[in-house]
Amino acid sequence: MPYPHSLESAPGREPGDRWRAPYACRSSLSRGRLIDEPGSATRNHFQRDRDRIIHSTAFRRLKHKTQVFVSHEGDHFRTRLTHTIEVAQIARALARALGLDEDLAEALALAHDLGHTPFGHTGEDALDACMAGFGGFDHNAQTLRIVTRLERRYAGFDGLNLSWETLEGLVKHNGPLLDGDGRPTARYAETGIPAAIVEYQARQDLWLDSYASAEAxxxxxxxxxxxxxxxxxxxxxxxxxxxxxxxxxxxxxxLLDEIEHLHPGLETSRATNELVRRVITRFVEDVIADSQMRLAALAPADADAVRRAQAPVIAFPEVIATADRDIKAFLYPNMYRHPRIGVIRAKAAQVVRDLFERFSAVPSAMPAEWGQGCEALDEHRRARRIADYIAGMTDWYALDEHRRLFDATPTLR
Incomplete structure (x- = not known):
């Protein structure tokens, strides 16, 4: 039996509006997609975006992309995919508690790491260095390239043709890219806004000088x-x-004192789980409480009032911001730059550099869909295509390509 009308074009209130705050994004008020499409009978814009992200090739590749370099040691360590699923769960919890659109928050969480290279931040750093003369490499900009150009699943367009709100959130989830005078904000003050974002901005204005939605x-x-x-x-x-x-x-x-008081002598594995659970709970609950106060003080009438605010409305309170800084300060030397991890990082970076140098010298060494016509491109566009190819690789595929092209390939152990 056919549906009587599209959910995307249905007039009036949306399902779930009784729980949704005035400042939440609303699919029925979406600024739409770059390329117009018929509405869906069963899904709104943000639900459709979420589903397109989940079914994308780039999303599936996250299964075999390293998060931090310990995944080679066993099956219980996070990959980009498991990290992404955990982010989506927390994003939905925050959105639900704050009266935001859960589907948009989930879509943004699911897509936020699509642009990451193989080998975690090691791969990104290496590829950024390789691209230093060609605009560098930025994983947020690469995510935008993937969802607007590189995915080729649909007959009518390249990319996923996501809604404006999803694209805006992917580009600006860490804050505005331009200040009120149109100059790059601190993050891009030295390098400038990545070319992929500038190019897309010329096609569809993402309000680069404002904050993103509360969902983002x-x-x-x-x-x-x-x-x-x-x-x-x-x-x-x-x-x-x-x-x-x-x-x-x-x-x-x-938190460890609390666990010891409640469960003296607890075995290490259970104590670890108790600690991780408490970290997430404390962070989430304190973010909700602080954000509720920020939103009450601002009293935004709609989602655009959140975008025009002078500060984020969803943020860490100071005590949690301090904890966040302290945790990162501990993890940096004890995990990310641990000597055991450092050896693996060096080998992984070499794999990325070797691949970039070989494909730059011999573009035909890439598969035909990537190498064909590459020699006719100018130097910048050729380098960007090579970066697109390498960035899309899983850890395993990058190592396989290296073995195909070189006599010796590092063992990442």
């Missing part, structure tokens, strides 16, 4: 919360540090 801000914090919690978990599981070492972080010492 919630997804960005969910990323930080998940990152801290699971890196503590993975670092403990990998034996890079112990529970007693974490007492150097006052916030974590307080």
């Amino acid at each position: 801000q919630a997804a960005a914090l969910a990323d930080d919360i998940a990152y801290n919690a699971h890196d503590i978990d993975d670092g403990l599981r990998a034996g890079l540090f112990g529970l007693s070492d974490l007492r150097a972080v006052p916030f974590l010492a307080e």
